[in-house]
Amino acid sequence: DTAVSQTPKYLVTQMGNDKSIKCEQNLGHDTMYWYKQDSKKFLKIMFSYNNKELIINETVPNRFSPKSPDKAHLNLHINSLELGDSAVYFCASSKESGANVLTFGAGSRLTVL
């Protein structure tokens, strides 16, 4: 069983469209995250959710919205896609607290044309 799974793995779409990326973890972790990795490999945190509460929200455009139906899922919705949104998006999870390791999904490569 994959610990952190995200779908789809690849997503190609047109500018202006709305898309979602799903993430599920079966590790029983308390906190889930979304990271964005740009073409230069920079990894930047976008959101994290702890027990359904948003606890980090970096300077991310409000076109991006995380949605967590339960502790095991954190989906990423993106409205009005722009060319600059093209990146690899990683979902991750961890137990609460700074000591704990983040377990990452395999990544979802989004290409906006």
Place this chain on the structure above:
Amino acid sequence: AQKVTQAQTEISVVEKEDVTLDCVYETRDTTYYLFWYKQPPSGELVFLIRRNSFDEQNEISGRYSWNFQKSTSSFNFTITASQVVDSAVYFCALRMYNNNDMRFGAGTRLTVKP
């Protein structure tokens, strides 16, 4: 503010050479955690090691070793007798106690040539 600097953007070595990847961090907190992750060409992020700020003991795991020095705020990673399969981007990361934000360095791309 918390910050992680990996000054080496790219390193290229020949197989069997030793290589050290540098990581320098900044934080005002006294309790924090340092991590190394590997991202092979396949793209996944693989956890390698975690250290807490109170444990400066160096660690060795097979061909991998880590040198943590609080005096210089560094957490360097050495691969001995490198192999082609070590080719990847390696990320150093910093996380505060009681804080869910894990900050990554820019990564070092290591290429090991046969």
